[in-house]
Amino acid sequence: MSESESQSESWWREAVVYQVYPSSFKDSNNDGWGDIKGITSKLDYLKDLGIDIVWVSPMYKSPQADMGYDISDYKAIDPLYGTNEDLDHLQSELKKRGMKLMMDLVVNHTSDQHAWFLESRSSRSNPKRSWYIWKDPKRDGDGKPQPPNNWSQILGEANSAWTYDEKTDQYYLSLFTPEQPDLNWENTDVRAAVHDVMNFWLDKGACGYRMDVINLISKDQRFPDAEPVLGPDRKYHPGGKYFVNGPRMHEYLQEIKHKVLEKYGAITVGEMPGVLDVDEIIRTVKRGSGELNMIFIFDIVDIDNVPGKVRMTLRDWSVKDLRSIVSKWQRVMSERDGWNSVFCENHDNPRSVSRYTDDSDEYRTYGATLLALMQTTLNGTLYVYQGEELGMRNFPKSWDPLEDYKDIEAVNFWKKSLDLYGDDPEELAKQRKVLERKARDHARTPMQWNAGPNAGFTDEGVKPWMRVNDDYRQVNAEKQLSDNSQALSAWQFWQRGLASRKSHKDVFTYGHFEDVGPDSDEIFAYVRTGRTSGKWLIVLNFSGKEVDWQMPDEIEVQGWMAGNYTTGKPDKPLTKSVRLHPWEGVLGKCVGQS
Numbered sequence: 001m002s003e004s005e006s007q008s009e010s011w012w013r014e015a016v017v018y019q020v021y022p023s024s025f026k027d028s029n030n031d032g033w034g035d036i037k038g039i040t041s042k043l044d045y046l047k048d049l050g051i052d053i054v055w056v057s058p059m060y061k062s063p064q065a066d067m068g069y070d071i072s073d074y075k076a077i078d079p080l081y082g083t084n085e086d087l088d089h090l091q092s093e094l095k096k097r098g099m100k101l102m103m104d105l106v107v108n109h110t111s112d113q114h115a116w117f118l119e120s121r122s123s124r125s126n127p128k129r130s131w132y133i134w135k136d137p138k139r140d141g142d143g144k145p146q147p148p149n150n151w152s153q154i155l156g157e158a159n160s161a162w163t164y165d166e167k168t169d170q171y172y173l174s175l176f177t178p179e180q181p182d183l184n185w186e187n188t189d190v191r192a193a194v195h196d197v198m199n200f201w202l203d204k205g206a207c208g209y210r211m212d213v214i215n216l217i218s219k220d221q222r223f224p225d226a227e228p229v230l231g232p233d234r235k236y237h238p239g240g241k242y243f244v245n246g247p248r249m250h251e252y253l254q255e256i257k258h259k260v261l262e263k264y265g266a267i268t269v270g271e272m273p274g275v276l277d278v279d280e281i282i283r284t285v286k287r288g289s290g291e292l293n294m295i296f297i298f299d300i301v302d303i304d305n306v307p308g309k310v311r312m313t314l315r316d317w318s319v320k321d322l323r324s325i326v327s328k329w330q331r332v333m334s335e336r337d338g339w340n341s342v343f344c345e346n347h348d349n350p351r352s353v354s355r356y357t358d359d360s361d362e363y364r365t366y367g368a369t370l371l372a373l374m375q376t377t378l379n380g381t382l383y384v385y386q387g388e389e390l391g392m393r394n395f396p397k398s399w400d401p402l403e404d405y406k407d408i409e410a411v412n413f414w415k416k417s418l419d420l421y422g423d424d425p426e427e428l429a430k431q432r433k434v435l436e437r438k439a440r441d442h443a444r445t446p447m448q449w450n451a452g453p454n455a456g457f458t459d460e461g462v463k464p465w466m467r468v469n470d471d472y473r474q475v476n477a478e479k480q481l482s483d484n485s486q487a488l489s490a491w492q493f494w495q496r497g498l499a500s501r502k503s504h505k506d507v508f509t510y511g512h513f514e515d516v517g518p519d520s521d522e523i524f525a526y527v528r529t530g531r532t533s534g535k536w537l538i539v540l541n542f543s544g545k546e547v548d549w550q551m552p553d554e555i556e557v558q559g560w561m562a563g564n565y566t567t568g569k570p571d572k573p574l575t576k577s578v579r580l581h582p583w584e585g586v587l588g589k590c591v592g593q594s
Contacts (some may be wrong), residue, residue, distance in 0.1 A: 012208070012267040013339065014292055015052040017102065017383045021347045023067065023465060024446045026579050027385055027458035030114070032465050034457070035444070036082035040090045045477065045563055047097045049389060049491070050498030054094060055102035055210055057347055059087070059547060060062055063113050065179035066155070066408055067444075070111035074197040090206045102205035107194045109180040110214045116193075117181050125212070126166050133184050134171040135223065137164065147171055150225045151239030156412030158419075175216065175243070177417045185217045185252055193310060198260045208267030211292070214253070215272035218246030229308060238310065240284050240471065240562060244274040250283065253291035269341055269381070270295040278332055278385035285338040290569050294339045294381060299325045301349045304438070309480055312413050316432045319542045322523045328525075330379055330513040340380025345388045346373055350442040357583055358544050361474070362541040366392050366535040366583040370540055370563035373585040376497035377508050377528060377538050386447055386496070388560040390480055394442040395469045402436060406466050410439045445469045450478040488567050500562070506530035516555060523580070527555065527590070535590040536561075541580040551576045 026038030036059065044053060058068035068078070072516025077084050081225040091101050093575035110117055113434030119128040125319045147162035154161070154176050162171040163178040173182040183190050198209065220242035230237050261268060272295045275281060281297065284290050303321055306313035308553035333340045344352040347480035375382060395535045399405070401414045417431035446468045449456030458464055469475075488496065507530030515526045522543035529535045538558055541547050551557070552578075563570035563586040570586050572578060580586070 002152070005547040006450050008570050012053075013381055014278075014502070014505055015100075015267070015381060016050055016501075017053040017055050017381065018046055018051040019050070019383060020054055020383045021386055021444060022056055024444050024447070024457070026447060027339045027462070030459045030462045031080075032458055032462050033080050034409075035079070035080065036090050038147055040086075043093055043097055043099070047099065049495050050397070050502070051208060051384070053098065053100045053102050054590075055383075056104065058104045058106055058212075060106075060524070063166060064180065065109055066109070066177055069106050070109075070177070071109040072105055072113040073115075075200055075213055079407065101205065102208050102210060103201050103206045104212060105198065105209040105214075106212040107197070108216045109174070109176060109181065109182045109196075112174075112179045112181055114359070115436070121168065121172070122183075124170070125449060127240060130187050130188050132185055133219065134161070134165075134170045135167075135173075137169070137171055137218070145169070145171070149223050149237075150228075150236050151175075151242075152226075152230070152234075152236035153177065153412075154238075155317075155409045156416065157230065157236065158234075158237065160413070161239065173219070173485050182219075183217070184220070185248070185280070191255060192254065195256065195260050200257070202260070202266060206266075208261075208264075208293075211268060213273060213592050214292075214473045215245045215249055215275055216243050217252055218248040219243045220246060235467075241275045245272070245280055250291065257270045257291045268292040268294075268385075272296065272520060273298055277290050278336075282332070282336045282355045285333075285470065287339070288339045296342045296343065296346075297329055297343050299329070300344060301346075304355070310432055312409070312438055314437055319521055319524055319538075320519050321543065323519065326374075326378065327515040327526070334379065334506040340378070342378045342380040342381055342384040343377050343385070344375060345385035346383070346441065347385070348440050348444050350438055350440075351393045352388060353391050354442070355437075357542070359393040359488060363544065364393060364475075365487065365490055366564055367391070369488070369493040370542070370585045372490070372494050372497050373538065373562075373587065374540055376494075376501045377536070377587065379509065379511065379528075380511055382498075382501070384445065387443075389491050389494040390470065390475060390477055391476060392445075392503075393471070395445055395467070396434075397436045401432070404467050405435070405441045409440055409442045410435060413439075424483075441466070448472040448476040450476050452553040472483060486567065487565055496562070503546045504530065504533045506534075507533045507536055516552050517549070520549075522550050525549065528590070535592065537588040537590055538585070539578060539588070540585040541581065541583060544582045546582065547580050549580060550580045551578060558591045560588045562587040 023034045025034040026042055028037035059077050060071045061073035061076045061078045062071050077087055110382040116128055116131050119126050120132045135148040135386050139419045140146050145164055147160040148171055151161040153159040155193045160173050163174045164171050172407055174180055175182055226239040227238040228237050270292045285293055285294050303317045304315055306315050352371050353368045421428040445466055446457035446464050453460035454464055455468045480491035483489035505527045511530040517525045527537050527540045527568055557574050560570040560572050565584050
């Protein structure tokens, strides 16, 4: 690749992307639901933080069975969020600030209310019948229809991934929910329609796409039964083996690349759950030949999943696990000419400060800034999820699963738990713990702008679509922007970290990564080295206790430059033994290079 080609691509490598979950970001018209005008009203806040790209989760017309991931019209904004003209205005205001808009592409499935599907289900002979995946039923001993295979629903594994249509006496594949029928990508007309949708928004000024579950678009056309991994007592089982990175996925993505993406120079990041094969990932993101700029590698957000089981499970993890995951992908992408996405949070996972650190009042800020220091010093394109910059945390355990949880995955999980364990208080309590720790709802509470009514998300007297976290008077943007205490607030720390990342991009965005020191139950330490900015040491104490860390002999620090316990430079000795407070992280400049 020539130097000019490399420079032309650098914009998306160096960009900081901020994910907006629109229903929860800012309500401008007091209907309790966030909207596009609300996003526009907060662009200066995002610009001041250091954001370059605003990625907005789906805002398209939708019945909202899965919070907009069930799309009924790809070219229209849902009235809940505003109008197409509102989006045009958002784009204009972003451009004034030197920022860009990234859209969410959801084309593994549509809504069951999309015109394509309404035609498809109208009769077996309709021309759009083959736009979706229809199969004849199996029959039980009484002749009653049964699903074509035993695949389980992704957002409710107690249910079948197939939905029966009585009118036409066939099942359609609906991997996520019955309201989200899967498109049949084997059909060339379907692929052409997807390309048309992509061109539509790119022509209107979008800079690229986050591609929802894009590695599920190709299915094994045999549609065999899945192995009974959930146990012999379960009727349905995960069928990912037959649709995760399916047989024609790369063909379809190459087609998108050549027919759509290349002419725009668009940024692309693929959501690709369930893929573990390094060669397969590199094939997708390798510079030049790969189909996408990068993907979200979920190892870090799957760290507390039981291996081989579904997401709503829970296991203990260690700092060694975290170090292993981060170090692996920092090395792999550098050595094999790929590119990382750097993230700890999104709309499908609980809050990072609650998951990886201590979210108590005493340590929440330190935990949030520890994670910020890690993310702002890792190689790749950085993604920040709304509220992460404030250290927003999971809502309290006291919230009622039947009243306060809104997400369809959580609703299905708790329904299944009550059905299976309603007479077993001990086991039900274990399931409740999983819900409290892992529910996607934690990331979807309204953004906490100030200490006023409804946290400033909407006006007083308006009921938000989802309950505001109880801690909004203590944890909010207004308070953190004006914080003058001894240590920086989470927002101030993120702002400083993003500025440092951009001013030292040769180190933190592009530089060499090496983890240092022995495996530890408390410490994750690594060195970043750049072409012009020299060598830097990052030491992170992922524990709630003081730790004396022994610096390796080959490393000598000439000065501690930043940390999360002070606004200035940390007052620490330049000795081989470094004492770290609970959840403390420090950044040091090493001797020997410019």
